[in-house]
Amino acid sequence: MRFGARPALAVIVLAALALACGVPRDGGAQLHTAADCGPYAGYGRHPGTAVTVYAENRDREADLFEETWADFADCTGIDVRYEGDGEFEARIQLRVDGGSAPDVAFFPQPGLLERFARAGSLKPASAGVVALAKKGWSADWNSYATVDGTLYGTPLVANVKSFVWYSPRFFRDRGLSVPRTWSELMAVTEKVAASGVKPWCAGIESAEATGWPVTDWIEDVLLRQQGTAVYDQWVAHTIPFDDPRVIRAMDTVGSVLKEDRYANGGFGPARSMASISYQEAGTPILSGDCAMHRQASFYAGLWPKGTRIGPDKDVYAFLLPGTEPASRPVLGGGVFTAAFTDRPEVRAFQEYLASADFANARMRKGPFVSANKGVDPANAATPVDGLAIRLLQDPRTRFRFDGSDLMPASVGAGTFWKAAVDWIGGEETRQAAGSVERSWPSR
Template sequence: MRFGARSALAVITLAALAAACGVPQDSAPRSHTTADCGRYARYGKHPGTEVTVYGENRDREADLFEETWADFADCTGIDVQYEGDGEFEARIQVRVEGGNAPDVAFFPQPGLLERFARDGRLKPASAGLVALAKQGWSADWNGYATVDGTLYGTPLVANVKSFVWYSPKFFRDRGLNVPRTWSELMALTEKIAASGVKPWCAGIESAEATGWPVTDWIEDVLLRQQGTGVYDRWVAHEIPFDDPRVIKAMDTVGSVLKNDRYANGGFGPARSMASISFQEAGTPILSGDCAMHRQASFYADLWPEGTEIGPDKDVYAFLLPGAAPADRPVLGGGVFTAAFADRPEVRAFQEYLASADFANARMRKGPFVSANRGADPANAATPVDRLSIQLLQDPGTQFRFDGSDLMPASVGAGTFWKGAVDWIGGASTRQVARSIERSWPSR
């Protein structure tokens, strides 16, 4: 069911009532907005048009998107119909191949966007969108939605994945300090385990995308151990997936996530994380049954209602440390908009989503991070969102996009995710890495 169906039903009902009462339909009550429509004048007027949008955001996240573009829709006359699907990655392919493509899709994986671009399904960005992209984002960010020199979309959402969530009170009561280096993090992990509390909690269940939290861990550690050069070559398959340096990173992660002394706090043995949803994985921090949870900035919106975020609140986060205190490698991800249709109203909607106005308006609605240069950190809903935006806008940050999202979809959203689940379940590192390497497309 598409979001916005209730609004459509309301319009139909009003028209029916008006007709029943002998009132001409053009005299029936119409929706109106109190927004300053002057700010949307650049997008033109498109009365009676509709733009269908398909993405993975559901429930509250979807509601916040709809609330953000509501004034735009009212002022331009575009009926934006959004549909959220937790199995977006699998079903978008079925829909497109079945001739039921949406006008606009929110792609969480550049690799999947690239596939549709190469198949000729996506429409190249308009000149207006290209100009907004250059103004709003770095060349690296725009490169993620560029295929063979042509821009097909723009970033919508950004996130910093290299965060470790924790309870400031738990740390304070036990005299624990936030680690500045990887060796300090491992010493902290052992100290907490020795106290009788499992230091780490995790959950990797995510419907069709089950396994991705583990792949994030592996990518984060590889980036810290080997640097951006090796990371980039691995993602591009210029070195094999089972390269010894990748094996080392996997084994390092395994020393934490596959260790029953260290995981899975609040849930059970380490392998219990395979059945724990990523949404609930960090909750044992609130009860003191777990000390740390490595998860992205977007987890700010997944804590139970009433949870306060901040350095002296219920939960906060620190950047997963590197080899030295000055190292600041940041793994991140994002969602990109791209269009399967080329109509004036579709182009107008895309350009609005690419504006700093949209980014700041969405940030004021609730937890949200944007890499747009025009995003004002002061509008961030949480301290962690603010920190994320500052990191993304800092030219000194060594940012790299989630590797699995850049790999061919059959690997990044296929064998890598599945292999991660098998690995947590007991399969050996070399066995899993070699299996993924053999699955890599020949092209």
């Protein structure tokens, strides 16, 4: 029996399928069948093209993005070249000014996106992206990437910042209940402190972005104490940054984060948090050296390998409570895609990133939250991700975007962060808030 004919035929057929799907034949890419490429047919074929992507995500988080769009890239023929940079906020302007802007950038602050849009550097979203944006996100979410009535990008990642991580076992062993109001939260705080354990752990070091975890705390408390109207006025600077209501919120935060009896569990005195990276800040919960850590849903991906997440596991999270049990204020953040170039392959890539298909596929790879209406919470990689998605989809939730991310970049990613560090270090509240107010750019 001759074996040569059938293998030769198989090679021809597989090669034809590879060409049909836009798959390179260099042996480096996974070979797809025509059925595999079916979901990507609407994006067209763009063989021999490349799209550069610039973002702050690195390491495993970057790997998960690349794994998610690998099939899209293979089937469309687009070579997606990703670059993650921990100094994204500081270097993106240098890249643009130097004539080496990426095709697509993942902006962690709407204020930064707005700056490039107003400068004329970004390209307006295509009709296809606009249609997907209207279908996938609420008007509020789309407004964060809209400048003077023009949509420039779409949400890529969402996160719920108003979470308190804790050890269910620690709570259970000490007879503690998850607090439903701010007063109950303070009662738990005091009970833990009285037992000899510092109730809170925190870390605010983040290279050029050091200080942002403190600004999140202040925004969260202001939203709970004053509601959405005052919060919006503060972010828009229609009331001063150092308004008395803001001072009250800062002092409330200070009563926790600047109090040595309450912080910094597992690390040292309260001000030690200035030298603790935000990535490792919650780890003392696992050893029982602190009880609670306020941090966003994305922290699910930062726990040490092997940490189990769930209501009866190693760690879980509850919503930072408001004044009443039924109150559901949620502070959140996100990353937005926007393009510096306008080519067919760039538009195709943007449309894929704006689809619910991408969001659901990314969720299956590992911890990830999206505010896209087409996302199924059942695809969430962790129970906390599922909780975050349900909160974002709940019409009763009063969601507000991270204030520092909406403020002018020189303030939100500059003087506010710096003032937060100085304040944790001992600066008086009014002095710290006043320095930010004086730095606000005039228009």
